[in-house]
Amino acid sequence: MRIATWNVNSLRARLSHLCHWLNKDKVDVVLLQELKAQNHQIDTSALEDLGYNVALFGQKSWNGVAILSRFPLEDIRYGVEGAEALPEEEEVADPYVHARYIEAVVSTSQGIVRVASIYAPNGNPIDSDKFDKKQRFMEQLDAHVAALMQEEEKFVLAGDYNVLLDDRDAPSMVGWEKDALGHPQSVAALRGMIHRGLVDALRVHHTGTGLYSFWDYQGGAWQRDNGLLIDRLLLSPQAADGLRASGVMKQMRGQKQASDHVPVWCQLVLDKDA
DNA sequence: ATGGCGCGTCAAACGCGA
Numbered sequence: 078m079r080i081a082t083w084n085v086n087s088l089r090a091r092l093s094h095l096c097h098w099l100n101k102d103k104v105d106v107v108l109l110q111e112l113k114a115q116n117h118q119i120d121t122s123a124l125e126d127l128g129y130n131v132a133l134f135g136q137k138s139w140n141g142v143a144i145l146s147r148f149p150l151e152d153i154r155y156g157v158e159g160a161e162a163l164p165e166e167e168e169v170a171d172p173y174v175h176a177r178y179i180e181a182v183v184s185t186s187q188g189i190v191r192v193a194s195i196y197a198p199n200g201n202p203i204d205s206d207k208f209d210k211k212q213r214f215m216e217q218l219d220a221h222v223a224a225l226m227q228e229e230e231k232f233v234l235a236g237d238y239n240v241l242l243d244d245r246d247a248p249s250m251v252g253w254e255k256d257a258l259g260h261p262q263s264v265a266a267l268r269g270m271i272h273r274g275l276v277d278a279l280r281v282h283h284t285g286t287g288l289y290s291f292w293d294y295q296g297g298a299w300q301r302d303n304g305l306l307i308d309r310l311l312l313s314p315q316a317a318d319g320l321r322a323s324g325v326m327k328q329m330r331g332q333k334q335a336s337d338h339v340p341v342w343c344q345l346v347l348d349k350d351a
Numbered sequence: 352a353t354g355g356c357g358c359g360t361c362a363a364a365c366g367c368g369a
Contacts, residue, residue: 090358
């Protein structure tokens with residue numbers, strides 16, 4: 078099974094890129110972030126025609142997450158707090174509480190895996206309440222990870238964590254400690270979560286420098302390969318037992334009207350005898 | 352590094368992202 082995560086920076090602006098990719102690359106599960114649209118503004122028919130079940134958690138203007146799956150989706154949950162129903166539009170007023178997390182169980186004949194699409198707050202500037210809300214989101218996520226770990230099941234928590242974990246995740250770490258992405262508090266929050274026993278799929282297969290998932294639109298970042306690694310797939314130990322490969326789809330950043338992020342993927346076998 | 356990019360909203364600049 079192939080699972081990918083992609084911050085699309087507007088689903089409507091990137092729908093043709095998404096369909097073009099999935100038409101030639103039959104990824105089984107796709108976790109999307111930054112839909113930047115409400116559910117009713119999104120036409121999912123092209124994705125359904127490609128064979129995907131679609132679970133949307135949209136929001137006006139900002140944020141928004143989704144799960145696409147070629148297998149049935151069960152037990153869909155909206156928000157880190159685990160609401161089992163899609164919140165009403167007017168409830169999705171606080172962008173730091175809502176439309177940043179959607180979770181579901183992917184059910185196949187080979188077994189099941191719980192997946193989540195995560196869009197952590199950027200958190201800048203660090204002297205604002207945005208930074209505090211980023212930390213609060215990470216605390217909520219950490220508590221949820223702790224609960225999930227008790228189940229000893231296969232799960233994949235993937236998305237845009239908006240945190241630089243170590244000095245491989247940017248060309249230079251100079252100055253990042255004063256930014257919400259590299260602030261010691263952000264780094265400690267994500268590292269603490271991972272230390273509960275999660276496996277950072279990309280780093281199993283790619284241990285060196287220069288592996289990025291984001292290149293800013295500004296300052297010629299793509300042309301200068303001035304990227305960041307902030308999109309990750311974090312696996313439970315039971316899921317990581319079946320991890321076979323991982324990678325980033327760097328070439329997609331070079332497309333016309335590309336998202337500033339590229340998909341990050343991993344290959345899993347669910348049947349441990351396979 | 353942050354004006355310089357790109358998106359949504361709303362109908363002109365502005366908020367936001369990272």
